[in-house]
Amino acid sequence: MKEIALYIHVPFCIQKCRYCDFVSYPNRQSDSIADYFKVLIQELQIRTKYDSLQDIVLKSIYFGGGTPSLVSPEILKDFLLHLRQNFQFSKFIEITIEANPGTLNPEKIRDFAYVGINRLSLGIQSFQNRFLSFLGRSYQEKDVHNLLIHLMNSGSFLNWNFDLMYGLPFQTFSDWKKEIEYVLLYQPSHFSLYNLTLSQRVPLGSFLKSHLASFPGQDWEASIYRWTQQVLGKYGYKRYEISNFAQPGYECLHNLTYWRNQEYLGLGVSSCSYLRGIRMRNTSSLSHYQKKIKNGQSPVIMKDILNVKQKLAEEMILALRTSEGVETEKLFKTYPEPFVQEKLILLENFVQSHLVYKRAGRWILTSRGTLIANQLFLEIFD
Ligand code: SF4
Incomplete structure (x- = not known):
């Protein structure tokens, strides 16, 4: 038996954030999401044949996106059941769903836990309305606090992460300090920090060109990174990867698979796989992906055999x-x-x-x- 990780890309979002360069489609109806999950099951059958996925044990499953928390718990339950029928699950399997504050409510959090998801990763990005609106996020500061208070009181998830972003225009040290104060207030078991990187393809790309001076710059980023590491260290968080901090025992198993250069299968539009020394990537067009699968073909469009x-x-x-x-x-x-x-x-x-x-x-x-x-x-x- 061989242990691998499984990634599922869910390319749907409420709206397109202004810095987003991921494969994601805004404003899709729930029917499209249900259809997409049917196609994912077909892809699994096709890939099992093409990529010889026999005798597999899943050590982690990661629903990433896009905004996977838009998917109903019923759809996820059926999908996980299908996986169980095809693969063995490791005894300590980690099942993560990425979620955005605007898409969760107490019932959904309870139901996600109920269908077997045991790790929640929240894309918060900032606790301050002026940054949330600059980034084009679909929720406000108060939604984030309401969600986190509920999450802490409900006890549905012990293993949970949130992401924050630094290097935003006009962001000061005191703005960043405020963000970290909330990390220490809510104490997630895992915390990720990312700096804002903008490609020319996204709406904020042109803003960067004309307002370069408003971005805090590399020296500032380096100093807040060092400061954050020191502060979080005092509260028991260990930096176990460049952007990731965890309380002991809460390192993300799924992401460790990537960093340890171990094997994983990616399903869904634009997802990547690494199996038997071959890196693979699925098509990034949703219509092309669906067409390929409906014709019984593999959606892999790039294979790189590494020397x-x-x-x-x-x-x-x-x-x-x-x-x-x-x-x-x-x-x-x-x-x-x-x-x-x-x-x-x-x-x-x-x-x-x-x-x-x-x-x-x-x-x-x-x-x-x-x-x-x-x-x-x-x-x-x-
Ligand atoms: S929620 Fe994430 S994937 Fe969706 S548009 Fe925003 S940044 Fe992109």
């Missing part, structure tokens, strides 16, 4: 994102010695520049290294 050097670089980059770091012994066991030696020389250079440190046979990013991680990853990828 040994690429695999090694990817494994190192993913591991460096985490506080576990890169394990020297594992690299030598898995990859040809000359390739590993070459990369270790590079890591040694990073150590000299105080960007990486060594501990018990592992190479781990320092705080300074974390702040310029993407540059280091480019060098590793060569």
